[in-house]
Amino acid sequence: MRLTTALVSIASAVVMACSAVEAAGPVVAGYLLLNPTNGPAKLKALADNAATIPINRIFLSFARPGMVYVPGSNTLEHVGLNYANTPDFGFADLKARVTTLQANGVEVFLSVGGWNYGCFPYTYTYYSVGGYGTTTPNYYKILENGGSLDKCTEANMWCYTCEPQKEGTVLADFDIFPEPTNSTTWKTAVQYVTAGAKGAAPVFHPEMVPGRSWTDPITKITNLVPGNDYFIKQNRDPYQDLVYLGKDLGLAGIDIDYEEMWHADMYKDGPSTGPWTNHQTVYKYAAIMRDVQINIQAIAPTMKIATAASAAGGLSSNWWGGNLKNIWYLTYTWYPEVYNFMSQGANGGGVNVMTYDLSNNQEYHECPDANTCSLSQQVNYYMKSYADNGMAANVGYEIGIPAYPAIEHDPTHQLPLIQSELSAILAAQGAKGGFFWELYKAAGQPNNVDVTSAAQQICKAALGANTPRCSGVIPQPGGVVPTSTVTITVTATVPPSSTSLPPTSTTPGPGCTASAWSAATVYNTNDKVSYNGRQYTAQWWSQNNLPTAGAPWTDNGPCSSGSGSATPTPTVNPGTCAGASAWSSATAYSSNAKVTYGGFLYTAQWWTSGDTPGTASVWVKGTSCTGGLRRRLYQ
Numbered sequence: 311m312r313l314t315t316a317l318v319s320i321a322s323a324v325v326m327a328c329s330a331v332e333a334a335g336p337v338v339a340g341y342l343l344l345n346p347t348n349g350p351a352k353l354k355a356l357a358d359n360a361a362t363i364p365i366n367r368i369f370l371s372f373a374r375p376g377m378v379y380v381p382g383s384n385t386l387e388h389v390g391l392n393y394a395n396t397p398d399f400g401f402a403d404l405k406a407r408v409t410t411l412q413a414n415g416v417e418v419f420l421s422v423g424g425w426n427y428g429c430f431p432y433t434y435t436y437y438s439v440g441g442y443g444t445t446t447p448n449y450y451k452i453l454e455n456g457g458s459l460d461k462c463t464e465a466n467m468w469c470y471t472c473e474p475q476k477e478g479t480v481l482a483d484f485d486i487f488p489e490p491t492n493s494t495t496w497k498t499a500v501q502y503v504t505a506g507a508k509g510a511a512p513v514f515h516p517e518m519v520p521g522r523s524w525t526d527p528i529t530k531i532t533n534l535v536p537g538n539d540y541f542i543k544q545n546r547d548p549y550q551d552l553v554y555l556g557k558d559l560g561l562a563g564i565d566i567d568y569e570e571m572w573h574a575d576m577y578k579d580g581p582s583t584g585p586w587t588n589h590q591t592v593y594k595y596a597a598i599m600r601d602v603q604i605n606i607q608a609i610a611p612t613m614k615i616a617t618a619a620s621a622a623g624g625l626s627s628n629w630w631g632g633n634l635k636n637i638w639y640l641t642y643t644w645y646p647e648v649y650n651f652m653s654q655g656a657n658g659g660g661v662n663v664m665t666y667d668l669s670n671n672q673e674y675h676e677c678p679d680a681n682t683c684s685l686s687q688q689v690n691y692y693m694k695s696y697a698d699n700g701m702a703a704n705v706g707y708e709i710g711i712p713a714y715p716a717i718e719h720d721p722t723h724q725l726p727l728i729q730s731e732l733s734a735i736l737a738a739q740g741a742k743g744g745f746f747w748e749l750y751k752a753a754g755q756p757n758n759v760d761v762t763s764a765a766q767q768i769c770k771a772a773l774g775a776n777t778p779r780c781s782g783v784i785p786q787p788g789g790v791v792p793t794s795t796v797t798i799t800v801t802a803t804v805p806p807s808s809t810s811l812p813p814t815s816t817t818p819g820p821g822c823t824a825s826a827w828s829a830a831t832v833y834n835t836n837d838k839v840s841y842n843g844r845q846y847t848a849q850w851w852s853q854n855n856l857p858t859a860g861a862p863w864t865d866n867g868p869c870s871s872g873s874g875s876a877t878p879t880p881t882v883n884p885g886t887c888a889g890a891s892a893w894s895s896a897t898a899y900s901s902n903a904k905v906t907y908g909g910f911l912y913t914a915q916w917w918t919s920g921d922t923p924g925t926a927s928v929w930v931k932g933t934s935c936t937g938g939l940r941r942r943l944y945q
Contacts, residue, residue: 336743336772337660337704339367340765340784341421343748344393350403351787352750357407360414362782364765366773367417369565369616369745370404372424373555375487376520376537378546381554388540389555390427390485391420395911405559415779417562419616419659422552424567425713427485429472432533433572435462436526439471441575442631447674450719464533474716480924482912484536487570487598491516493547499600508644509589510579514597538930540915549598553605556613563614563659566602568595568634575631585628592640599641599648606657615652616659621668621688624696624703642701653702662745663696665689666708669715671723685725686734693739705739707732707746707768709761711754718849728757732767740771749784752852756832822869827857838866845869895920905929 342352353370356363374390386399394400408418439448440459448471455469456462462469464481473479490496504512518524520537541548556564573591580586599617606613623638638661642649653661669676670683677683678691689705696703711717712724725731746764753760759767762783769780822840833839833848839857840846845866846857857863893905893912898919905912907923913930923929 336741337367337417337745338365338743338765338769338772339369339417339419339662339745340365340749340761341369341371341745341747342750343371344391346392346394346400348787349392350394350400353404353407355785355787356416356749357410359782359785360411360416362779363416363784364762364769364780364782365749366415366779367419367562367745368411368749369419369421371421371565372427372567373420373422373552374427374485374537375423375548376485376539376541377422377548377551377555378541378544379551379555379558380544380546381558384558401559408560412560412562417614419563419565419614420552420556420559420561421565421567421618423487423569423618425569426472426479426483428487428567428569429484430486430536430570430572431468431472431481431484432464432526432531433576435459435468435471436529437576438571438632439469446632447669447671447676447715447720481534481536482924482929486518486520486535486537487568487594488520488537488541488548489514489516489518489594489597490541490547490549492542492545493550493601495550495604496547496597496601498604499597502600503593503597503645506644507589507593509587509592509640512593513577513590514594515577540930547601547605549601550605550609553602553609553613557610561613563616564602565616565618565659565662566599567618568598569618569620570594571632571634574634574637578629578631584630586631588629588634588636589640591634592637592644595637596641596645596648599652600645603648603651603657612656614657614659617652617661618706619661619663619703621663621665621692622695623663624692624699624701626695626699638696638701638703639699642699649701658702661696661701661703662706663693663703664706664747665692666706666727666747667712667714668725669720669723670725671715671720676723684734685727685731686738688725689735690738704742705735705744707735707744707764709746709748709751709753709764710758726755726758727764729759732759732764736767736771740768743772744768754852824869839863840869843869893923895922 342356343349344353356368370391372391377390378388379386384398384401386393386401386404389399391400393404396403411418435452436459439446440452440462443449444453451471451474452459452462452469455475456466459469467473467475467479467481472484500512500514518535519539519542520535521539522535523532524535525532541551552564570591573594574588577590578586578588579590599615602615606615619638620634622633622635625635626639627635629635638649649661651657652659665688668685668688672680672683678688682688682691693703693705707727709727712726715723717724746761746768749761751761765784766780766782769777773780822843822845824838824840824845827839827841827846833852835848837848838845839848841857844857845868846863847866849864852863857865890904890906890911893907896919898917899905899914901914901916903914905914905923912923915928915930918926918928921928
């Protein structure tokens, strides 16, 4: 590529040092999931209250692993962050919020990857969920949505294992971490990893290119790889561009959230009955992190780098497939320079362990041992594995209803963050700080700890009970600041502006028999509400979850023929898909033409006719017309 080991100028170094705030002592961090409907409003609320919010770091999530960003271009067009629909796709607004947050003591990182942006539905179904027989914990998805593994196709989204059918996802919603062989720094990283390999001989897979057809050498099935090959056409290295983008936004750091379980299961080595090794995934992950490291050292020497890590990632014991166990232990053991660069020192943004989405279902051996089954016991067990192996790492928490196991399938084995479990985790891990998912995720159940209460307790344990910001709250968009740290009730009205937010309450439309939905009301299973001229039924306990956002609400359809709501739902960017016509197979489209299809905005990269958006690489998927797209499943 254009830059490998060039020294950054003194002027650039000074600018970077001045713009990046450095958190003193332990970090208390929260992930912020962005979308164009209320993502900008949420970030504004956080920035407006930056001096008092009970966190000192925010992870903005998620950018695509195959992003393209040309330094100085000041646009998020090909970043995949899904932030805004302005001409610069929200770059200027985002940078302004970053500046305000960091001026008030809150570091801002940009996170790349996440669940959807690391899940290849075909390979995850065939090699992870369906690769170990029919009795694995998620195999029920294959049975319910396809009947058998061989009947899982793109038409049924490979039996909906990455995301449930109700999410309405298409292939364009997913991505993989690319291997950019066009890049000099990637080649250097691969050489470094190969030279340090202490397991099986490294085998990389540059033939698996996002946005291009790929034939599985085992099943001989040909599929389109999720993602986009734009970085190849532009001769860019996405990992280098991530650093350029972070520098231009003035970020304190960047974060790699690598969750490609399918890669470990597909490329495992060992006997047919196990145990196996996942060395090839160690090599891929280490090469990605080394590429980023090289570019940070050359482009933005003071920038920090963080990574999300698997709960079992610090263990050294046998691997039986289905997760990313051992990955970070082996990275630390074989490539300590890579691990230590991100875990400690001036560039160390931390190895952040996702000690959540855990289960106590012993039918699948999901407790580490028979006496380690509660949430706090498992969290402390996994964090101890990192510590015992000399690996610096930070603990993670999840607010609300866990994504795994699915509440509609196995609610009895879920391990949500309730107060007793939070207290037990803080007693062992609290002084070291930590992070949580996600800043605006609802508690979901009456006994679950809400986000403000969790953030305050984590903050006080790490930074001290008398630290002023630790008594602050997570502000609601639109200027609403909740006063309760246990039950957050939104009571303010929406300010009149072109960026108004969804209302906190509604009035029933004509023909609606159910009571109007209200953000302040607690709803139980099977409760019915009316919203925007439609009726909805709660699938489980809910408070302050918009009916139009999906689960836990089921849309029962219009209240009556032709009925409407007295209070329509505004959006942050009215007319997200305004001006774009519905896609037609009979129409020829030129480069940059925009269409709507399946509720999303698509842009043509070149001339096309008859190529269906969501399945053809010519179309780049943009924002949801309703703003409901989520980049990591949560209720």
